[in-house]
Amino acid sequence: MESDHLGKVGPNSTPTRVRLIAYQGVVPSVGDYVIIEGDDEQLLGMVSDVTRGAIEFSRTDLIQADYYDRILEVVEKPSQWAIAEVRILGRLEEGKLVGLSRRPPPSGANVKRAPKDVLQGIFSPPEGREGIRIGKLMSRGDVDVYLDPDNLIARHLAIIAVTGGGKSNTVAVILEEILRMGGVAMLFDVHSEYVGMEVDCEGCEVEPVDPILDPNKLSKDELASLLGISFRSAAKMYIYLSRAYNRAKSLLMKDSLADVLREADMKDYNSKDLLAGVMALLKLTVREEEGLGIPLDSKKDRESVYSLISRIDHLMSVYGKILKPGAGDLTDHLDYGKLVIVKLGQLDLELTDVVVGKNLITLLNKSKVMKVTGERLIPNPVLAVIEEAHVLLPPGGDTYTLKAASAIAKEGRKFGVGLCLVSQRPKKLDSDVLSQMVNKIILRIVEPDDQLYVRRATEFLSEELTSYLPSLNVGEAIVVGPMIRTPALVKVRLFQGKAGGETPSAYEAWRRGKEEKSLAKPDEDYYSSIGD
Ligand SMILES: Nc1ncnc2c1ncn2[C@@H]1O[C@H](COP(=O)(O)OP(=O)(O)OP(=O)(O)O)[C@@H](O)[C@H]1O
Numbered sequence: 317m318e319s320d321h322l323g324k325v326g327p328n329s330t331p332t333r334v335r336l337i338a339y340q341g342v343v344p345s346v347g348d349y350v351i352i353e354g355d356d357e358q359l360l361g362m363v364s365d366v367t368r369g370a371i372e373f374s375r376t377d378l379i380q381a382d383y384y385d386r387i388l389e390v391v392e393k394p395s396q397w398a399i400a401e402v403r404i405l406g407r408l409e410e411g412k413l414v415g416l417s418r419r420p421p422p423s424g425a426n427v428k429r430a431p432k433d434v435l436q437g438i439f440s441p442p443e444g445r446e447g448i449r450i451g452k453l454m455s456r457g458d459v460d461v462y463l464d465p466d467n468l469i470a471r472h473l474a475i476i477a478v479t480g481g482g483k484s485n486t487v488a489v490i491l492e493e494i495l496r497m498g499g500v501a502m503l504f505d506v507h508s509e510y511v512g513m514e515v516d517c518e519g520c521e522v523e524p525v526d527p528i529l530d531p532n533k534l535s536k537d538e539l540a541s542l543l544g545i546s547f548r549s550a551a552k553m554y555i556y557l558s559r560a561y562n563r564a565k566s567l568l569m570k571d572s573l574a575d576v577l578r579e580a581d582m583k584d585y586n587s588k589d590l591l592a593g594v595m596a597l598l599k600l601t602v603r604e605e606e607g608l609g610i611p612l613d614s615k616k617d618r619e620s621v622y623s624l625i626s627r628i629d630h631l632m633s634v635y636g637k638i639l640k641p642g643a644g645d646l647t648d649h650l651d652y653g654k655l656v657i658v659k660l661g662q663l664d665l666e667l668t669d670v671v672v673g674k675n676l677i678t679l680l681n682k683s684k685v686m687k688v689t690g691e692r693l694i695p696n697p698v699l700a701v702i703e704e705a706h707v708l709l710p711p712g713g714d715t716y717t718l719k720a721a722s723a724i725a726k727e728g729r730k731f732g733v734g735l736c737l738v739s740q741r742p743k744k745l746d747s748d749v750l751s752q753m754v755n756k757i758i759l760r761i762v763e764p765d766d767q768l769y770v771r772r773a774t775e776f777l778s779e780e781l782t783s784y785l786p787s788l789n790v791g792e793a794i795v796v797g798p799m800i801r802t803p804a805l806v807k808v809r810l811f812q813g814k815a816g817g818e819t820p821s822a823y824e825a826w827r828r829g830k831e832e833k834s835l836a837k838p839d840e841d842y843y844s845s846i847g848d
């Protein structure tokens with residue numbers, strides 16, 4: 317028997333599953349790949365579970381270890397057996413993985429370990445193309461696993477794991493590989509943990525940018541949403557806002573906002589600021605001067621305009637530090653071979669939501685316009701990565717980011733905008749959006765609810781594989797989706813560049829702090845010497 321022969325197909329095989337009865341002394345490992353010799357065809361399968369036992373111990377009445385000892389005295393070495401559940405992944409034709417066979421393999425068929433070259437062929441990019449080298453097969457440390465960039469962008473990606481499971485490392489590895497190919501990416505860094513990241517590839521660039529929002533580029537509805545109003549919830553306010561917006565926009569284009577600002581006693585405001593223009597027009601309207609050009613008939617009308625003014629005032633004072641009229645878009649920073657990191661660490665949740673949502677929509681809209689007009693507005697295709705996605709995309713939530721992410725999840729494929737969501741709490745992520753992240757990298761997950769949730773949202777993930785999620789080590793992942801030829805258990809490689817935020821050591825920080833404190837303490841002898 318050759319050493320790579322593992323055993324035979326047991327009874328009751330189906331076109332998608334077989335039971336592998338292993339030869340004596342052979343113990344298949346979960347995640348390993350096997351080749352099944354079917355009727356005139358070769359099938360590739362993955363071991364999803366293994367059971368072991370010994371023939372001499374198979375009597376169910378052996379309920380004390382003493383019995384085992386006595387048997388061992390007689391037989392010395394018990395005859396171990398192993399049975400593995402194998403999931404069939406497809407047929408192999410000239411080293412390539414093709415669709416499933418419609419017939420189950422026959423009982424007694426040979427099962428052998430898949431050779432390295434066959435696996436390497438399956439997990440490598442097609443000849444003449446590059447792939448995203450993410451790591452190695454967990455069960456075969458000598459087989460590199462590559463992801464397909466086209467399918468990653470087109471079908472999006474979710475990276476899920478408990479805290480410390482290796483999500484950010486995976487993100488860094490993927491981004492570096494994408495940059496190496498000349499790819500374009502924007503990372504929304506909710507905790508500013510990637511600041512300081514450096515990639516190890518020639519000609520690649522990483523630029524951390526401060527979050528900004530150009531009020532002049534907000535659409536009417538975006539502005540309304542920032543102000544917390546909609547036509548449905550506050551029709552009057554919405555109509556006044558809409559009028560003021562249109563007027564202010566046309567004045568801004570004619571470069572004559574300064575006049576209205578002066579009339580409204582707002583001359584200190586920026587005459588290129590659409591928002592200030594909107595506020596000035598509303599102020600003039602309540603003073604019954606020429607503002608919106610409509611009279612306010614009732615007390616209620618006046619109250620609506622007052623409320624709108626105070627909302628804009630609040631917006632300007634709270635969001636003042638990121639509202640920069642005429643500053644352009646963050647998407648202007650994008651380039652081929654470049655990662656733009658949007659530093660969101662110092663912003664509160666509301667603001668983070670607006671910045672991420674606005675930029676996502678800008679990415680999508682610009683890409684759409686480009687497709688229609690052929691005009692080059694941004695480098696494309698582009699990958700947008702959202703860290704801590706559960707915060708911004710709560711189930712059925714009303715966040716700006718959720719609306720934008722849903723639009724990209726649905727339409728991004730056509731316009732070259734890919735989305736990558738990173739989260740430690742999949743259960744707290746909107747299920748609609750998560751299920752549209754067809755590619756998934758699932759690292760260690762402990763929480764049973766989260767496991768169940770991920771399993772429901774993931775086509776391939778079997779019950780047996782789900783049960784391995786809590787026992788995965790840091791960086792070990794189940795990778796599924798069209799970006800990989802066939803699902804795999806992968807050991808993600810450790811990012812070799814400079815990662816931004818490594819886990820700080822409490823011990824080191826305390827020790828250093830204590831040392832510095834003692835150095836800063838005045839020397840008692842010094843004081844006593846002054847007294848002399
Ligand atoms: N593939 C890997 N191989 C070896 N070590 C790894 C790997 N991935 C991560 N680590 C180690 O684990 C630590 C935590 O990883 P990482 O920051 O990627 O986790 P995370 O899931 O992003 O955590 P958090 O939820 O806190 O952001 C890293 O500092 C790194 O040292």
Ligand SMILES: [Mg+2]
Nearest residue numbers: 483484485509
């Ligand atoms: Mg992280």
